[in-house]
Amino acid sequence: xxxxxxxxxxxxxxxxxSVLAMALFALSMAAAPxxxxxxxxxxxxxxxxxxxTAGVVNSDEAVFIREDFxxxxxxxxxxxxxxxxxVDKLFKQEAAFQLNDLSDATKTAEYGRVLNADWIMAGRLGxxxxxLALIVTMYTYPDFVQKPGSQxxxxxxxxxxxxxxxxxxxxxxxQGGATASSAATASAAAASAKPAAxxxxxxxxxxxxxxxxxxxxxxxxxxxxxxxxxxxxxxxTEWKGIKWAESGGKVDKTTPGIGAGKENTRLxxxxxxxxxxxxxxxxxxDALTYGGYDDWFLPSKLELGLMFMYLKEAGIxxxxxxxxxxxxxxxxxxxxxxxxxxxxxxxGNGDAYYYKQGAKSYGHLVRAIRQF
Numbered sequence: 001x002x003x004x005x006x007x008x009x010x011x012x013x014x015x016x017x018s019v020l021a022m023a024l025f026a027l028s029m030a031a032a033p034x035x036x037x038x039x040x041x042x043x044x045x046x047x048x049x050x051x052x053t054a055g056v057v058n059s060d061e062a063v064f065i066r067e068d069f070x071x072x073x074x075x076x077x078x079x080x081x082x083x084x085x086x087v088d089k090l091f092k093q094e095a096a097f098q099l100n101d102l103s104d105a106t107k108t109a110e111y112g113r114v115l116n117a118d119w120i121m122a123g124r125l126g127x128x129x130x131x132l133a134l135i136v137t138m139y140t141y142p143d144f145v146q147k148p149g150s151q152x153x154x155x156x157x158x159x160x161x162x163x164x165x166x167x168x169x170x171x172x173x174x175q176g177g178a179t180a181s182s183a184a185t186a187s188a189a190a191a192s193a194k195p196a197a198x199x200x201x202x203x204x205x206x207x208x209x210x211x212x213x214x215x216x217x218x219x220x221x222x223x224x225x226x227x228x229x230x231x232x233x234x235x236x237t238e239w240k241g242i243k244w245a246e247s248g249g250k251v252d253k254t255t256p257g258i259g260a261g262k263e264n265t266r267l268x269x270x271x272x273x274x275x276x277x278x279x280x281x282x283x284x285x286d287a288l289t290y291g292g293y294d295d296w297f298l299p300s301k302l303e304l305g306l307m308f309m310y311l312k313e314a315g316i317x318x319x320x321x322x323x324x325x326x327x328x329x330x331x332x333x334x335x336x337x338x339x340x341x342x343x344x345x346x347x348g349n350g351d352a353y354y355y356k357q358g359a360k361s362y363g364h365l366v367r368a369i370r371q372f
Contacts (some may be wrong), residue, residue, distance in 0.1 A: 002191075043118045045073065046082040047166060050123035056108055056132055057125055057157060059278060065134070066123065072168045078221070080118050121149075128153065132160050136167065173206065173218045173306055202304050204229055206310050211289030215317050217310045218258065219301070225259070227371040232299075232307050235318030236288055241363035244281050244325050245272070249360055250333040256301035262371060264327035265297035281325045286370035296368035298327035301337040303369060305346065312341050323357050323364040336360055 048065045057065070074081050123136045135151040150170040154160035204216045210231035218230035245251075251271045254264040268282040274340070277283070281298055288296040299307060304326040311317040321342035328337045330348030335358035337348045347357045357364075 015244055021199075025221075039296075042080040043078060044080045044082065044116070045119045045121055046087055046117040047073070047084070048087060048120065048122045050125050050134070053124065053126040061066060061157060062125060065125065065157075065161060069123065069136070069164055069167070069259060072164055075307060076168060076172055078172065084249075087213045104154070124214060132157060134160055134167070135249040137170070141303075165257075166302055169302055170306065170309055172221075173258075173310060200283050206312060207316050210370075211372065212293040214291070214298070214370075215311055217307050220259075229372055230258075230299075230303060230306070231310060231370050233288065233290055233296060233315055233368040233370070233372065238318075238320075239281075240320075242281050242284060242325070242366045243363055244276055244336045244360040246361055249275060249277055251329055252333050254300075254327055254329045256328045256337065258302050258306070259371070260299070261298040261303050261369060262297045264300055268298070274355070281364070281366045282327055284366055288368050293370060295372075296370050298325065298366065299369045301326045301328035301339075301346070305344075307367070308341055308344050308371070313344075317367075319367070320365055323362075324326055325345050325364045325366050330358060338362075338364055341365075 047066065047070045050061070050062050050069075052062050070081055070084065073079050107208070118140065120139045121136055122138075123134060126133050127137075131153045132155070133151065133153050135149065137149045150167040152160060152163045152167050154163055202211075204210065204219065206216055206219065208216045210229065212231055212233070214231045216229050216234045217232050220228050222228060249272070253267055254260070265282045265286055268280075269286055272278070272280065272283060285296050285298040287359050288294070304324060307317070307324075308319075308340050312319040312365050319341050321340075323338045323340050326337045326339065329335065330337050335348055337346055339346045340357070
């Protein structure tokens with residue numbers, strides 16, 4: 001399968017623009033209703049119906065994609081979603097609302113109830129060339145500041161749905177992954193930590209220099225499991241033309257998630273101890289000592305995607321335009337997920353017959369990361 005992490009969809013229908021503008025305007029008029037004086041424990045999000053351009057999917061598919069996206073967003077534990085039924089009721093009233101004065105108490109109250117949210121998310125499904133595109137844009141309420149959203153390109157609807165977890169992870173990383181409660185917990189933990197734990201106690205933003213001299217590209221928002229941040233090693237440590245393994249060097253049980261790279265690398269190291277593989281991508285990362293740290297590893301598929309999104313695309317980290325290895329096997333474990341840093345394209349074993357970039361014996365670039 002091919003997957004693409006970035007891009008821009010500029011052809012937005014007038015109606016899509018008007019719906020979003022209308023809702024934002026209504027929000028400003030409905031800002032008067034009571035707001036709880038206490039800080040919310042979770043970010044409250046209203047996910048609007050996804051607009052469809054050029055008939056790329058039918059209405060049922062658009063509803064399914066929106067619901068799947070919303071469910072995955074809620075499953076992070078960081079967000080409280082406005083009930084879909086309330087949001088849909090708002091949009092059913094849109095035409096009548098445009099014809100009536102905002103002094104209509106019933107409609108104004110409806111908007112106030114539905115959009116009593118910290119964020120508004122609006123998605124657009126379209127097509128660029130031969131690829132489907134889903135772009136999610138976010139605005140804060142009530143000040144309407146645009147927040148970092150997410151986008152994904154895919155060759156078909158199945159692949160697009162498969163890549164929704166990547167979108168959610170990107171949104172989470174872009175917001176720092178923190179809520180009011182998790183930030184308070186982190187602050188309390190830092191206050192009671194031992195003085196020696198200065199690197200863990202300090203807070204970082206995406207793009208900041210990390211304790212090892214690399215760049216921060218992910219903030220989990222808490223120190224559960226013993227780590228909060230992911231740091232990418234600097235360009236001076238990068239290797240070129242490195243094989244992942246000889247063909248047929250299966251490892252099994254590697255996973256794509258954020259936080260999985262360290263365990264993936266451990267599994268690879270253990271496997272290669274028995275097969276005699278040497279000087280491969282994961283082994284080089286494991287052997288790296290830099291900035292006073294020796295806990296480096298090969299990033300997972302999603303970790304590699306976040307490096308591209310938040311470092312390469314921001315001009316941070318000195319990345320090449322070529323292919324980089326992840327630590328995540330694909331397909332039947334004969335291939336590996338790799339990502340091209342010129343455009344964000346990811347290729348795994350499913351494409352090996354045509355593109356070969358997921359074949360383990362290919363020589364790709366390798367950049368290590370660490371968690372702390």
